Amino acid sequence: MKKTLQTIIHGPWAYWIGAIILAVLNILVLIVRREPWGVTLNIENWGEWIGTTLGMLDDQGFTFKELMAASGTYLNLGLILGAFWATLVASQVRFRPIRDKKFLFSALIGGLLMGYGARIAYGCNVGALLNGIASSSLTGWIFAIAVFFGTWLGSKLLLRYLM
Amino acid sequence: METSSFHSQQKWNIGFIVFLTLLLALLSQISIHLTLITVLGISLGFVLQKSRFCLVSALRDPLLLGMTQLTRAFLLLLGISILGFALVSWGASQRNIPLILNVFPLGVHTVVGGVLFGIGMVLAGGCTSGILMRIGEGFAMQWVAFFGLLVGVVLGERSVINWRNVFGESPGIFLPDIFGWVPTLILEISSLLALWQLASWWQKKQLGE
Amino acid sequence: MTRFSIEIWGEMCPIPLIKAKKKLLSMQCGDILVLETEHSCTSRGIVVWSKANRYIIEEKEVANGIWHLELTKTHD
Numbered sequence: 130m131k132k133t134l135q136t137i138i139h140g141p142w143a144y145w146i147g148a149i150i151l152a153v154l155n156i157l158v159l160i161v162r163r164e165p166w167g168v169t170l171n172i173e174n175w176g177e178w179i180g181t182t183l184g185m186l187d188d189q190g191f192t193f194k195e196l197m198a199a200s201g202t203y204l205n206l207g208l209i210l211g212a213f214w215a216t217l218v219a220s221q222v223r224f225r226p227i228r229d230k231k232f233l234f235s236a237l238i239g240g241l242l243m244g245y246g247a248r249i250a251y252g253c254n255v256g257a258l259l260n261g262i263a264s265s266s267l268t269g270w271i272f273a274i275a276v277f278f279g280t281w282l283g284s285k286l287l288l289r290y291l292m
Numbered sequence: 293m294e295t296s297s298f299h300s301q302q303k304w305n306i307g308f309i310v311f312l313t314l315l316l317a318l319l320s321q322i323s324i325h326l327t328l329i330t331v332l333g334i335s336l337g338f339v340l341q342k343s344r345f346c347l348v349s350a351l352r353d354p355l356l357l358g359m360t361q362l363t364r365a366f367l368l369l370l371g372i373s374i375l376g377f378a379l380v381s382w383g384a385s386q387r388n389i390p391l392i393l394n395v396f397p398l399g400v401h402t403v404v405g406g407v408l409f410g411i412g413m414v415l416a417g418g419c420t421s422g423i424l425m426r427i428g429e430g431f432a433m434q435w436v437a438f439f440g441l442l443v444g445v446v447l448g449e450r451s452v453i454n455w456r457n458v459f460g461e462s463p464g465i466f467l468p469d470i471f472g473w474v475p476t477l478i479l480e481i482s483s484l485l486a487l488w489q490l491a492s493w494w495q496k497k498q499l500g501e
Numbered sequence: 502m503t504r505f506s507i508e509i510w511g512e513m514c515p516i517p518l519i520k521a522k523k524k525l526l527s528m529q530c531g532d533i534l535v536l537e538t539e540h541s542c543t544s545r546g547i548v549v550w551s552k553a554n555r556y557i558i559e560e561k562e563v564a565n566g567i568w569h570l571e572l573t574k575t576h577d
Contacts, residue, residue, distance in 0.1 A: 140341075140342040140343070140344070140541075141342065141343060141344045141541070141545050142339075142342050142343040142344075143343070144343060144344075144345065144361055144362050144364075144365035145364075145365050145368055146343060147339055147340070147342070147343020147344075147345045147365065148343075148345070148365040148366065148368040148369040148372075149368065149372065150335075150339045150343075151336065151339055151340070151343075151345060151369055152368070152369045152372035152373050152376065153372070153376075154332055154335050154336050154339065155336075155369075155373050155376070156372075156373065156376035156377065156380060157332055158329075158332050158336075159376070159377060159391075160380055161325070161328050161329060161332065162329060163384075163389070163390065163391050163392065164391070164392035164393075164394075165377075165392075165393065166336070167394070168420040168421050168424065169420055169445060172420065172441060172442065172445055173445040173446065173448075173449055175442070176442040176443070176445050176446045177446060177449070180446055186446065198323075198326075200325070200326065200329045203319075203326050203329045203330040203333055204329055204330075204332070204333040204336070205333065205424055206330070206333065207329070207330045207331070207332065207333020207335075207336070207337060208333050208334075208336055208337035208340070208421065208424045208425060208428070209337060209424050209425075209427055209428040210312065210333075210334055210337065210428065211333060211334035211335060211336060211337025211338040211339075211340075211341070211428065212337040212338070212340060212341040212424070212425040212426070212427075212428025212429055213308075213337075213428035213429070213430075214305075214308060214309075214312070214334065214337075214338060214428075215337065215338045215339075215341035215342050215428075216341060216428070216429050216430070216541075217301055217304060217305045217308055218305055220298070220299070220300050220301040220302070220305075220565055221541065221562075221565055221566035222301055222304070222430060222565065222566065223430055223539065223565050223566040223567075224430050224432070225429070225430050225431045225432060225433075225539050225540075225566075226432045226511075227432045227433050227436070227511070228510060228511025229511055229512075232417075232433050232511075232513060233433070235415045235416065235417075235513075236415070236416050236417065236433045236434065236436040236437040236440065237436050237437070237439070237440045238412075238415055238416075238440070239411075239412045239413065239414070239415030239416025239417070239437055239440065240412065240416050240423075240436065240437035240438065240439065240440020240441040240442075240443075240444060241412070241440040241441075241443060241444040241447075242408045242411055242412030242415070242444065243408070243409050243412030243413050243416055243419070243420065243437075243440070243441055243444060244412075244440065244442065244443065244444020244445035244446075244447070244448060245405075245408055245412075245444040245445070245447050245448040246404070246405040246406065246407070246408030246409030246410075246411075246412055246444075246448070247405065247409050247420065247444075247445065247448065248405070248444070248445045248447075248448025248449050248452060249401040249402075249404065249405040249408075249448045249451065249452045249455055250396075250401060250402045250403075250404075250405025250406050250409065251396040251397065251402075251405075252396060253409065253419060253420040254347045254409075254413070254419040254420065254421065255347075255419075255420065255421050256394055257394065257396060257406075258347075259347075259369070259370065259373065260373070260377075260394045261394050261395075261396060262370055262373075262374065262480075263370065263373035263376070263377045263394075264377055264393035264394045264395055264466075265374065265377070265378070265393075265466060265467045265468055265476050265477075265480065266393070266395040266396065266464050266465065266466060266467065267398065267464070267465035267466075267467055268395065268396045268398045268402055268464050269394070269396075271398065271402060271403065271406075272396075272402055272403075272405075272406045273406075274406070275402065275403045275404075275405070275407050275409075275410065276351060276406045276407070276409055276410040276413075277351050277410065278406075278407055278410065279406060279407035279408065279409060279410015279411045279412075279413075279414075280348065280351045280352040280355075280410040280411075280413065280414050281352075281355050281410075282407065282410065282411050283410055283411040283412070283413070283414030283415055284352055284355065284356045284414055286411065286414070286415065287414055287415065287515075287516070288519070291415075291513075291516060292516060292519065292520075297563065297564040297565075298562065298563070298564055298565060299565060301565065341541070344541060344542045344545040344546075346514075346542055348514075349514065349515075349542070349546065352515065353515065353546075356515060356519075357515060357518060357519075357522075357550065359546075359549070359550055359553065361549055361553070417513040417514060429541065430566075433513065495553070499553055499554055
């Protein structure tokens with residue numbers, strides 16, 4: 130009993146247990162929010178808002194008040210807080226700095242490609258792949274094949290430049 | 293040295309729980325809906341971190357390392373989600389509750405975007421949810437990736453119209469509209485089962501049973 | 502029974518595992534490979550991979566959020 134509790138708090142949980150709980154949570158998000166869980170759209174709205182506030186973009190999008198009322202903001206914020214809490218209950222919190230300059234560039238380039246790709250395909254791994262397929266949309270399946278091919282290309286780049 | 297450098301962070305943990313409780317209590321005064329959403333967001337982050345669930349790994353490792361455990365867990369997640377979404381949308385239509393599903397338009401840019409997204413997430417060390425999760429874990433690298441993501445998303449928003457004009461796009465295809473609900477579900481679940489079989493066969497072959 | 506170690510500190514998934522795989526090829530049966538990482542997913546990934554390959558793996562948390570892994574090469 131004590132050992133089970135230890136595993137629950139300390140982790141790691143088996144992948145399939147994670148998958149089942151994530152699926153239940155994913156369905157609960159759909160019920161509460163009346164639209165599926167998504168990450169990118171909200172990040173885009175924040176990006177537009179930050180750009181406009183700094184005077185770099187001219188966008189008629191969202192005001193700060195509207196962003197603070199958007200459910201996506203709370204999902205994303207909750208995700209960060211939840212992941213932090215999960216590391217904290219296991220006493221695994223530490224700052225993990227970038228220890229090699231190559232990762233600075235790979236993160237920046239990767240982030241850029243990811244953001245651009247996610248926006249022109251209308252969603253990320255969660256919104257377009259997981260919940261695209263879960264919504265029985267043909268686009269989700271096609272997007273999944275494209276992402277799978279992309280990760281293969283990405284792995285080639287990783288082996289070549291980051292090893 | 294094994295236990296000497298390990299310090300319990302329980303005090304901080306209790307402090308953080310108090311902080312979360314206060315935050316949720318405050319939020320519940322403004323909106324119950326947003327409080328529920330925040331609780332769900334926290335749970336999602338917690339489970340993602342605790343089970344070390346990583347969608348990049350699920351898609352990358354079959355070809356790179358010949359490992360498919362996480363891929364199969366992802367297929368399980370997809371299967372349950374498909375059935376759950378079908379049930380929820382059926383229930384919503386019974387009660388005339390408006391429900392939006394993620395049926396997105398289809399075009400050349402769906403494929404191009406998917407490939408770019410795939411390359412990007414391998415280089416950045418996490419997909420969008422993975423980046424948020426790793427920011428929570430304390431990784432500095434994913435802060436940089438998040439900054440790149442912000443810029444990339446805004447650039448994408450500015451250029452998606454050009455993709456649409458040059459290549460055109462067709463409206464999203466909702467499979468139940470074509471086949472009906474039951475055949476769609478049978479088709480999707482059997483595809484997932486076939487992928488599952490393929491994945492376990494692949495791992496056996498790669499690791500040389 | 503030789504102990505080897507490779508530098509994977511601060512490396513991102515999946516680089517540690519690829520490096521470990523390469524190192525294992527040059528090791529004899531019974532040799533031990535020592536690894537240390539602060540990435541929770543990397544540590545988990547190496548444990549899952551080793552178990553799937555029927556190697557002996559020991560995972561220990563030596564400090565807050567730092568994992569020390571010892572992989573014994575049991576077969577070629």
